[in-house]
Amino acid sequence: MNKEKLFTIGFTKKSAEEFFTRLRNAGVKRLIDVRLNNVSQLAGFAKRDDLAYFLKVICDCDYRHEPLLAPTKEILDAYKKKQMDWEEYEQRFGKLLERRQAHRLVTPDELRNSCLLCSESTPEKCHRRLVAEFLTKIFDGLEIYHL
Numbered sequence: 001m002n003k004e005k006l007f008t009i010g011f012t013k014k015s016a017e018e019f020f021t022r023l024r025n026a027g028v029k030r031l032i033d034v035r036l037n038n039v040s041q042l043a044g045f046a047k048r049d050d051l052a053y054f055l056k057v058i059c060d061c062d063y064r065h066e067p068l069l070a071p072t073k074e075i076l077d078a079y080k081k082k083q084m085d086w087e088e089y090e091q092r093f094g095k096l097l098e099r100r101q102a103h104r105l106v107t108p109d110e111l112r113n114s115c116l117l118c119s120e121s122t123p124e125k126c127h128r129r130l131v132a133e134f135l136t137k138i139f140d141g142l143e144i145y146h147l
Contacts, residue, residue: 003143004108006136007115008128011046014121019045020058022147023115030062030114031055032106034128036070046117068100069116069131086125093130102131103138111135111142122146 007026011019023031031051038048045054052063071079071093079089120126123146136142 003141004112005145006111006132006142007113007145007147008117008123008126008132009115009147010118010120010122010126010128011044012119012121016045016054020054023055023061024059026115026145026147027113028059028061028115029112030064030110031117032069032110032114033063033065033117034067034069034131035065035118036067036073036076038065038067046119064110066105068105069097069102069127070118071127072096090130093127094134097131097134102134106135108139108142111139115147 005026007028009019009022014022033048033051038051040047045051048065055061055063075089075092075096078084079086084092116128116132118126118128120128123129129144129146132144136144
């Protein structure tokens with residue numbers, strides 16, 4: 001059985017050219033923004049309104065912001081301030097996804113050829129990877145690709 005692709009990407013440490021080229025070359029049709037804050041001045045080309053425009057024009061890709069797939073400010077701040085390690089962060093965020101019934105926020109069809117976006121440059125210690133793993137446990141037939 002052929003698995004459907006669920007991509008993830010972070011925008012930091014990438015030029016706009018590299019970022020949009022990766023999405024276009026992968027055939028991404030929908031970008032699901034899983035950041036809590038998507039309007040920060042630090043986001044550059046990845047600010048909400050600019051990003052939605054660039055995605056449509058450059059990649060013919062839809063944009064959706066889904067903040068319920070992001071950690072709470074409390075969990076994020078505690079991790080950033082080193083009040084918890086990555087293992088505890090993973091556990092608390094996983095429980096949050098379960099409590100929020102994150103699998104009800106998206107459908108398998110919406111995930112097909114979609115890409116989860118956050119700011120971290122790599123997926124190792126990033127919540128987008130945790131969201132992708134959570135969703136692939138619920139929805140059979142999805143395979144994760146980190147761009």
